[in-house]
Amino acid sequence: MLHMTGTILRNLFSQRATRLYPIEKREPFAEVRGELLFDVEKCTFCVRCQMACPSQCITVDRKAATWACDAFACVYCGICADTCPDGALSHAPAYRPVAREKSQMFYQGVLKEKPKKAAPAAAPAAAPAGESPKPEKAEA
Amino acid sequence: MIDHIEDITAETLIGKVEALKKEGYRLVTMTATDLDAETVDLLYSFDKDLALMHLRLSAKKNAPAKSISGVYFAAFLVENEIREQFGLTFEGLVLDFGGALLLEDSVRPTPLCRYTVVEAKPEAPVAGA
Amino acid sequence: MQAFEIGLNPATFGWLLVGLLVAPVAGGLIAGVDRILTAKCQSRVGPPLLQPFYDAAKLWGKETKVSNVWIAFCSWMYFTAAATSCVMFFLQSDLLIIFFVQAVGAVFLVIGALSVPSPYSQIGGQRELLQIMAYEPLLILVFVGIFLATGSFNISAVYAMDKPLMLESGVVPMVLLFVVLGYALTIKLRKSPFDISGSHHAHQEIVRGVFTEYSGRYLALVEVAHWYEVVLVLGVVALFWATSWYAIVILLVLTYAAEILVDNITARLSWRAMLGKLWASGLALSFVSLAWLYAF
Amino acid sequence: MPRTVVPFGPQHPVLPEPIHLTLHCEDEIIKEAVPAIGYVHRGLEKLAEIRDHNQMVQVVERVCGICSMIHAAAYCAAVEQILGIKPPPRAEYLRVVWSELHRMHSHLLWLGLYADAFGFESLFMHFWRIRERIMDVMEATAGNRVIISVNVVGGVRRDLTPEQQKWVLSEVDWVEKEVARLKDVMMNDYTVKKRTVGVGILSKEQALELGAAGPMLRGSGVAQDMRMTGYHAYGELGFEPVVETDGDSYARSNVRFREVLAAVDLVRQAMAKLPDSELATAYKGRPKGEAVMRVEQPRGELLYYVKSSGGKYLDRVRIRTPTFANIPPLCAVLPGLELADIPVVVLSMDPCISCTER
Amino acid sequence: MLDSFIKKSRIKSPWLLHFDCGSCNGCDIETLACLTPLYDVERFGIINVGNPKHADILLVTGCVNHRNKHVLKTIYDQMPEPKVVVAIGACGLTGGVFRDAYNVVGGVDKVIPVDVYVPGCPGKPEAIIDGVVEALGKLSEKQNAAAAAVAAE
Amino acid sequence: MLDTLLFILIVLPFLAGLGCYVLRAEGVRSLIVVATGGILAAASVMLYFQTPFTYPVEASVQATLFGVSLDEIIMVADFLLLAVILYFGVRHKNAIIVALAILQGALGAYLEFGLIEHAPKAYPTFVIDTLALVMVLIISIVGSLICVFAIPYMKEHEHHLHLPASKQPRFFLVLVAFLGAMNGLVMANDLAYFYFFFEVTTLCSFLLIGHDETEIATKNAVRALWMNSLGGAALMIGIVWIYSELGTLEIAKVISQQHTSAAMLVALGLLCFAGFTKAAQMPFQSWLLGAMVAPTPVSALLHSSTMVKAGVYLVVRFAPAYADTNLGLAVALCGAFTFLGTAALAVGQSNGKKILAYSTISNLGLIVACAGIGTPTAITAAILIIIFHAVSKGLLFLCVGTIEHGIGSRDIEDMRGVYGKMPVTALITMAGVVTMILPPFGMLLGKWMAIESSAGSLFVIVMLALGSAITVLYWARWAGGLMSVEGGEKFKTESQAALTRAPLMILCFGAVVLSFLAPWIYSDMVVPLIKLSPYAVAAGGLQSGAGSFAVIPLFIVGLIGFGVAINALRKARSSHAFDAPYMAGIQSPAVAGAYTGPMNKPVVVTTGNYYLSAVFGEEKLTPYGNFAAIALLVLMFALGGLF
Numbered sequence A: 001m002l003h004m005t006g007t008i009l010r011n012l013f014s015q016r017a018t019r020l021y022p023i024e025k026r027e028p029f030a031e032v033r034g035e036l037l038f039d040v041e042k043c044t045f046c047v048r049c050q051m052a053c054p055s056q057c058i059t060v061d062r063k064a065a066t067w068a069c070d071a072f073a074c075v076y077c078g079i080c081a082d083t084c085p086d087g088a089l090s091h092a093p094a095y096r097p098v099a100r101e102k103s104q105m106f107y108q109g110v111l112k113e114k115p116k117k118a119a120p121a122a123a124p125a126a127a128p129a130g131e132s133p134k135p136e137k138a139e140a
Numbered sequence B: 001m002i003d004h005i006e007d008i009t010a011e012t013l014i015g016k017v018e019a020l021k022k023e024g025y026r027l028v029t030m031t032a033t034d035l036d037a038e039t040v041d042l043l044y045s046f047d048k049d050l051a052l053m054h055l056r057l058s059a060k061k062n063a064p065a066k067s068i069s070g071v072y073f074a075a076f077l078v079e080n081e082i083r084e085q086f087g088l089t090f091e092g093l094v095l096d097f098g099g100a101l102l103l104e105d106s107v108r109p110t111p112l113c114r115y116t117v118v119e120a121k122p123e124a125p126v127a128g129a
Numbered sequence C: 001m002q003a004f005e006i007g008l009n010p011a012t013f014g015w016l017l018v019g020l021l022v023a024p025v026a027g028g029l030i031a032g033v034d035r036i037l038t039a040k041c042q043s044r045v046g047p048p049l050l051q052p053f054y055d056a057a058k059l060w061g062k063e064t065k066v067s068n069v070w071i072a073f074c075s076w077m078y079f080t081a082a083a084t085s086c087v088m089f090f091l092q093s094d095l096l097i098i099f100f101v102q103a104v105g106a107v108f109l110v111i112g113a114l115s116v117p118s119p120y121s122q123i124g125g126q127r128e129l130l131q132i133m134a135y136e137p138l139l140i141l142v143f144v145g146i147f148l149a150t151g152s153f154n155i156s157a158v159y160a161m162d163k164p165l166m167l168e169s170g171v172v173p174m175v176l177l178f179v180v181l182g183y184a185l186t187i188k189l190r191k192s193p194f195d196i197s198g199s200h201h202a203h204q205e206i207v208r209g210v211f212t213e214y215s216g217r218y219l220a221l222v223e224v225a226h227w228y229e230v231v232l233v234l235g236v237v238a239l240f241w242a243t244s245w246y247a248i249v250i251l252l253v254l255t256y257a258a259e260i261l262v263d264n265i266t267a268r269l270s271w272r273a274m275l276g277k278l279w280a281s282g283l284a285l286s287f288v289s290l291a292w293l294y295a296f
Numbered sequence D: 001m002p003r004t005v006v007p008f009g010p011q012h013p014v015l016p017e018p019i020h021l022t023l024h025c026e027d028e029i030i031k032e033a034v035p036a037i038g039y040v041h042r043g044l045e046k047l048a049e050i051r052d053h054n055q056m057v058q059v060v061e062r063v064c065g066i067c068s069m070i071h072a073a074a075y076c077a078a079v080e081q082i083l084g085i086k087p088p089p090r091a092e093y094l095r096v097v098w099s100e101l102h103r104m105h106s107h108l109l110w111l112g113l114y115a116d117a118f119g120f121e122s123l124f125m126h127f128w129r130i131r132e133r134i135m136d137v138m139e140a141t142a143g144n145r146v147i148i149s150v151n152v153v154g155g156v157r158r159d160l161t162p163e164q165q166k167w168v169l170s171e172v173d174w175v176e177k178e179v180a181r182l183k184d185v186m187m188n189d190y191t192v193k194k195r196t197v198g199v200g201i202l203s204k205e206q207a208l209e210l211g212a213a214g215p216m217l218r219g220s221g222v223a224q225d226m227r228m229t230g231y232h233a234y235g236e237l238g239f240e241p242v243v244e245t246d247g248d249s250y251a252r253s254n255v256r257f258r259e260v261l262a263a264v265d266l267v268r269q270a271m272a273k274l275p276d277s278e279l280a281t282a283y284k285g286r287p288k289g290e291a292v293m294r295v296e297q298p299r300g301e302l303l304y305y306v307k308s309s310g311g312k313y314l315d316r317v318r319i320r321t322p323t324f325a326n327i328p329p330l331c332a333v334l335p336g337l338e339l340a341d342i343p344v345v346v347l348s349m350d351p352c353i354s355c356t357e358r
Numbered sequence E: 001m002l003d004s005f006i007k008k009s010r011i012k013s014p015w016l017l018h019f020d021c022g023s024c025n026g027c028d029i030e031t032l033a034c035l036t037p038l039y040d041v042e043r044f045g046i047i048n049v050g051n052p053k054h055a056d057i058l059l060v061t062g063c064v065n066h067r068n069k070h071v072l073k074t075i076y077d078q079m080p081e082p083k084v085v086v087a088i089g090a091c092g093l094t095g096g097v098f099r100d101a102y103n104v105v106g107g108v109d110k111v112i113p114v115d116v117y118v119p120g121c122p123g124k125p126e127a128i129i130d131g132v133v134e135a136l137g138k139l140s141e142k143q144n145a146a147a148a149a150v151a152a153e
Numbered sequence F: 001m002l003d004t005l006l007f008i009l010i011v012l013p014f015l016a017g018l019g020c021y022v023l024r025a026e027g028v029r030s031l032i033v034v035a036t037g038g039i040l041a042a043a044s045v046m047l048y049f050q051t052p053f054t055y056p057v058e059a060s061v062q063a064t065l066f067g068v069s070l071d072e073i074i075m076v077a078d079f080l081l082l083a084v085i086l087y088f089g090v091r092h093k094n095a096i097i098v099a100l101a102i103l104q105g106a107l108g109a110y111l112e113f114g115l116i117e118h119a120p121k122a123y124p125t126f127v128i129d130t131l132a133l134v135m136v137l138i139i140s141i142v143g144s145l146i147c148v149f150a151i152p153y154m155k156e157h158e159h160h161l162h163l164p165a166s167k168q169p170r171f172f173l174v175l176v177a178f179l180g181a182m183n184g185l186v187m188a189n190d191l192a193y194f195y196f197f198f199e200v201t202t203l204c205s206f207l208l209i210g211h212d213e214t215e216i217a218t219k220n221a222v223r224a225l226w227m228n229s230l231g232g233a234a235l236m237i238g239i240v241w242i243y244s245e246l247g248t249l250e251i252a253k254v255i256s257q258q259h260t261s262a263a264m265l266v267a268l269g270l271l272c273f274a275g276f277t278k279a280a281q282m283p284f285q286s287w288l289l290g291a292m293v294a295p296t297p298v299s300a301l302l303h304s305s306t307m308v309k310a311g312v313y314l315v316v317r318f319a320p321a322y323a324d325t326n327l328g329l330a331v332a333l334c335g336a337f338t339f340l341g342t343a344a345l346a347v348g349q350s351n352g353k354k355i356l357a358y359s360t361i362s363n364l365g366l367i368v369a370c371a372g373i374g375t376p377t378a379i380t381a382a383i384l385i386i387i388f389h390a391v392s393k394g395l396l397f398l399c400v401g402t403i404e405h406g407i408g409s410r411d412i413e414d415m416r417g418v419y420g421k422m423p424v425t426a427l428i429t430m431a432g433v434v435t436m437i438l439p440p441f442g443m444l445l446g447k448w449m450a451i452e453s454s455a456g457s458l459f460v461i462v463m464l465a466l467g468s469a470i471t472v473l474y475w476a477r478w479a480g481g482l483m484s485v486e487g488g489e490k491f492k493t494e495s496q497a498a499l500t501r502a503p504l505m506i507l508c509f510g511a512v513v514l515s516f517l518a519p520w521i522y523s524d525m526v527v528p529l530i531k532l533s534p535y536a537v538a539a540g541g542l543q544s545g546a547g548s549f550a551v552i553p554l555f556i557v558g559l560i561g562f563g564v565a566i567n568a569l570r571k572a573r574s575s576h577a578f579d580a581p582y583m584a585g586i587q588s589p590a591v592a593g594a595y596t597g598p599m600n601k602p603v604v605v606t607t608g609n610y611y612l613s614a615v616f617g618e619e620k621l622t623p624y625g626n627f628a629a630i631a632l633l634v635l636m637f638a639l640g641g642l643f
């Protein structure tokens, strides 16, 4: 009946196992698939990521040069990043932070048919990069 | 690409299954695949000493199939599932969930049928509250 | 009971206040320490010391929703009875009566649980009754043992002695009785292996058993009443060596530590096993010790 | 005598997953138990009709978040069979490593839940504390804690560097040491035995007749373990199935307990023999044909049937999970138990409803 | 004074109810892991109560299917106010990888109001802790808003 | 004055009964019963102001009834009575009854004509001390209330049975006469009188149990008759023996000293044995359980104020004679064993009346145990329990009867949620249960005294401790079940015949108020009897060296708590925040009290108590219990005789 006693007493008198998150955070492991990062600069809107994504959460519009992702439906599998021929996609080591509202990743790029240095200044300014609140919200 | 498949018919099914049971085979599972508008492919899988053997049966959707749950009780679960997902009814099912094993009435009936949706739930005794 | 001396005798009045006000605070703190120590035993940090008070206050402020209004009635009856019995203890009243008053609370807790036709609460209520049935005879017999040693059921008689109760009339029977009291204590503290009718933890087959249908402020009352009861039972423990404050503290700490240890090294028993074990070994132990006390 | 009807689940604190049992009891003795499922049914076999065979790897991995990697490996192996390719040897060994890590974390998780089911909180806590080391290993080596997504059709996506291998071995050593410490508690503690010995007995004959799988079958004395068929690299590793004969909850928990240690051993063996090769075999075209693949999950034998006619999407993916096979035996042992035994016995089969219902 | 203590206590004593609403178990074991030594959410006063009548926070995992959506609604309704809901994992947020399956409703917020979303597949224990903390923030905001509304009247 | 009172208390019920029998009109019968009840109650209260008193010796000698000498009437009636019993024995072909009746007749004749020197009586026929007074008050007040309750009850009862001709006249004849016999029994100071009344109660109960004349009723009535005849025979032997030892039939003389001679102890043992049969102590419990087939007022009467109380009265009455002897110890053991054994048997029951029956026997066991212990505190306990038990138990029987009429079942499982249908009755029942088991009410006071006074006796105390725990179990679950109903918001109000409601209310009120008055009951009723004051009455509490019970302060605290609780209940009710019970998240939205179960069908939740039938089942426990009880009886005679 006393078989657990040793373990209990050892626990009692030794260092606790608890990591005091969020006060104490540890370094994430390298190569952890966290939040999806998108570099609109590199993207060629080839749609491969959209085709590969098992969760079907990426929408690429080749003509309008937009790239959108329902980040709240992403399952962090990393397939898109593996697929992307241009290295436009990567994963941060941490997950996307918790949120009170759902939102979408939405990027407006420019078509890079001729990879010239033409109109480089306009592009970043025009791109309303980042997140926009998703139109349909919780039916409260 | 699957070894040991034996084609059988609805008539020989029960006899064959009983024979397998006598030989000491264990029922692994049944698999249904929708072939076309009329037929469902039924694959019965058995195991003995780590080796698999299968029986294959083409069942007509509109005719009730024979249940093997009288021989292998464990078959009742998968047969109920097939009934619900493919609309195939089984004669002699020992424990009948009446098509309410997994799905609510509000869900499209027989969702795993690719070609036809079997709308009528023949003897559906589902009691609405 | 010296209740009639209230107002005449400042000391009595003081003890009344202790029983009424200090005891629940102490009970809540004990619960807090208990949770921290238990967490430590599991290599965790555990909640803040004041956690039980936060819990109770939060519950008090929740929306009140009940399945049957008798829950409201019964939680108050439980509270009143627990507080009364605790106060009576500090007024050095008759042990049996204190215990019977405490039983009023236990019975109303069960009646409240049974008043809702929810299977979990019903099963919890039935199990709670079985627990009462298991520990009640043991406690009565412990009190009889105290009576045999002191000649009275009144707590004042224990304080009137100059030797600690544990050493009175021979150590063996009193130690055995103390063990029997330990059984009852484990049930009353709702600790493993006897946390059968409703444990502090949720992972139980009957959800929260007897507490399932108590919610909001009614659950808060039940919690606070439980603190009173804990103090009461620990008070009985303290009687066994009540000759000095040091001894009382040491005895209480040791006993409670043992309870935490037992809680952490055992699985929960089923109620059949509990009844069997308590009636067989508990009654046997108390019988032996009482027989010993009679003989000498 | 009046019966108490208990709606056990779907929302219930001892049930990690939603399932329902209508229990009719007298004095808490179960007289009749009627199950109801469908609370986790998603219908993901149907997704094969709108996701290609590569995307399906990620879908089947999420059939169940506990033995997820094994699902994916089994599915990939089935598709590989149809394609007629063989993964490179290093990939086969790595699949064994991750499979066994999954088995360890799954069994540790289970041992904890099982302890909680009989009210042994500190034991639960301890098992889960040990398990966190495996989760770290998973996260560091595969990029995610739970759903590790290392499989692709043809092989694996991730490799283990030599430093990682060393670290994994040392973590596994620690786990082995800690688990071994708890052996006495699981096997000899009075209260634990009181709650598990002789509870929910499934005889060898019943187990075979009702088609039990995994520890449920091996706890009843049948030495059947799919790993004996030698898939992945198991054929090249020394492996003995763990078997107990009593058929009660105690026997089943012992099987799992010992399997944790056996898994440690398999990880070590696989690491020692890890061959050098590519990680994935390249292939062309789409699968056409059908295949059946069986592997041993922590919960027992898992069967994948995949059929494809060479189109963009597969025709059929059928998943027969171990819990699906273990439900009839469970139904057979419930009557006559005490209510308090229900969590113990249900857990002793280690149900995975998410798998069962897909 | 009691009022302000109660307010403080609400933040200090979040009892939670976890409901698996058709998840793959990935998110559930991560939620359960939060209780265990490494993460030990009891530090925040959290107890996993398993009974909606005692709960303050509802943690929901899974993609919600047509059978369990009724259960979800029921247990939400049984929780006494004030209460908050945290949806966990891609499934709980949107249905995740299963969104297009026939028996999936797709997201907790289709059935009950959700206060905090915890992304991930599965949500990591740390993220779940963040979610609970965020939910508590929301709870206290709700509380202040309610108090302000009362004061305004 | 006294003559009149005695006449009213003993003879009037017989006459009233005859009136009921002869004047068959329902209205007249009701009037007679209510009037008799009222007069009896009034007379008993008046008697209270006369006591203690002794019927003068001279008057006793010359006492006549309608001009005939009382002694002779009794003598003749005695033999007539035996003849009637003999007749029933023959009619029901029961050899035991026949043999016992003949034996008693023969012994009676031997006593009357062979043994007794018919010198003028030197002692009073009736002595009314406070013990007798307590009994008279119970019989006349509680008993009368039950008779009144029986009026509407029997009407409905016969309505249910569709009888061709009403049997109520005969029923009320026996019922009312029973009260007279009981009054006579408790006041008698002459063993011959005592024996006569004792046998009258036997016969009356036989007639009442068999009243419905169903097969089972007859069978159980016959069983009651033979068991009680056994007691009658034991009593007769005991009387003869005592006379041959002491040369007197005067009870006061017998109990004025402690007896230590083996012969006297065996004779007293026989008396106790007679008491045991009448009080249905184990192993004789079966007759009282069988008596449950009778209409509920009969059960109420037998259990609370008459019949079985005659048994314990006998044991308590003679307690001083065997105090401090081994016989006393053995009696205590027998009583404690019955207390424990029948409490355990009650756990296994779901039939409400059977639970009441076992509980009655159990409490009688406690009284017997106290009598056996025989210390002043123990006797105090015995008397207090007699009083409070009569009131509470009478109340509970009437409650069960009322509920039975309301829901058509006497099973406590069917009584679940009765609060929703019969709120007033359910609350009264609940109050009855509370007064049975919880402080500060009288039953618990008695139990406390019993435990404290038996603390010196190892086996007795262990059995009492166990038994009292078991008692809580079977009462509390019943009370809880009554309330078990969803919502609690709005229930239909309950209407009831005044003659049903009034006795319930009076008894309920009585149970509470009497408990409040416990300290004064003690000083008024108990102290004069035992001529000692083991407890000091101070500040509304009772105190002895061994312990203290602050009745009034506890009452006050209890009232405050009760008030707060009721207030909380009101608030909860008016807030209307009702919520369905927890059912794992699948409450059926459509069907109340159901959930959506397998196959999406609604499953109605039922709940049952735990009866632990594997241990506490009647069939399981009774053989062992009876065996042990018989062994204890043998021990009793052995102890009494040998030492």
Ligand code: SF4
Residues within 6 Å of the ligand: A036, A052, A053, A054, A055, A056, A057, A058, A069, A073, A074, A075, A076, A077, A078, A079, A080, A081
């Ligand atoms: S990580 Fe996976 S789920 Fe997420 S966007 Fe990329 S492919 Fe889609």
Ligand code: SF4
Residues within 6 Å of the ligand: A042, A043, A044, A045, A046, A047, A048, A049, A050, A060, A083, A084, A085, A086, A087, A088, A089
């Ligand atoms: S992210 Fe990569 S894969 Fe996706 S569209 Fe852009 S370039 Fe193509």
Ligand code: SF4
Residues within 6 Å of the ligand: C200, C201, C202, C203, C204, D116, D121, D124, E035, E047, E048, E049
């Ligand atoms: S029993 Fe369950 S809820 Fe309680 S501490 Fe243990 S794990 Fe947490």
Ligand code: SF4
Residues within 6 Å of the ligand: D063, D064, D065, D066, D067, D068, D069, D070, D071, D106, D297, D298, D299, D302, D321, D322, D352, D354, D355, D356
């Ligand atoms: S068998 Fe269970 S653990 Fe394994 S993949 Fe399936 S669901 Fe997951």
Ligand code: SF4
Residues within 6 Å of the ligand: D063, D064, D065, D066, D067, D068, D299, D321, D323, D351, D352, D353, D354, D355, D356, E024, E025
């Ligand atoms: S067995 Fe359980 S944990 Fe494993 S895959 Fe199935 S649902 Fe998931």
Ligand code: SF4
Residues within 6 Å of the ligand: A075, D062, D065, D147, E022, E023, E024, E025, E026, E027, E028, E061, E062, E063, E088, E089, E090, E091, E092, E096, E097, E120, E121, E122, E123
């Ligand atoms: S989000 Fe991912 S891990 Fe969580 S339940 Fe869904 S599939 Fe499983």
Ligand code: SF4
Residues within 6 Å of the ligand: F153, F156, F157, F158, F160, F161, F294, F295, F296, F404, F405, F408
């Ligand atoms: S229910 Fe009552 S009145 Fe009716 S027959 Fe039975 S005992 Fe008589």
Ligand code: SF4
Residues within 6 Å of the ligand: F159, F160, F161
């Ligand atoms: S209710 Fe009973 S008594 Fe009345 S008519 Fe019907 S059967 Fe007869």
